[in-house]
Amino acid sequence: MQVQSHQQHDQSSGPRIRGTFQGLMTIKQTQGWRQLFAGLSLNYIKVVPSVAIGFTAYDTMKNLLKIPPREKKTTGHGPA
Numbered sequence: 563m564q565v566q567s568h569q570q571h572d573q574s575s576g577p578r579i580r581g582t583f584q585g586l587m588t589i590k591q592t593q594g595w596r597q598l599f600a601g602l603s604l605n606y607i608k609v610v611p612s613v614a615i616g617f618t619a620y621d622t623m624k625n626l627l628k629i630p631p632r633e634k635k636t637t638g639h640g641p642a
Contacts, residue, residue, distance in 0.1 A: 586598065
């Protein structure tokens with residue numbers, strides 16, 4: 563069984579968008595800058611803690627497994 567959307571798919575009702583840049587500009591012109599970035603702050607609330615936990619877990623595991631930090635490789639170019 564397939565659930566159908568309540569929206570009618572009329573191709574002549576809206577502008578035909580042919581690329582990312584044109585899509586962004588269409589949203590900016592019709593709905594404004596605020597709507598263009600509407601979900602960004604909520605995404606940051608989700609992503610920032612996730613990245614912080616990931617870095618902390620990685621660093622903790624390296625310390626527990628006693629993995630030494632990488633040494634910088636010298637290329638022999640430039641001042642020593």
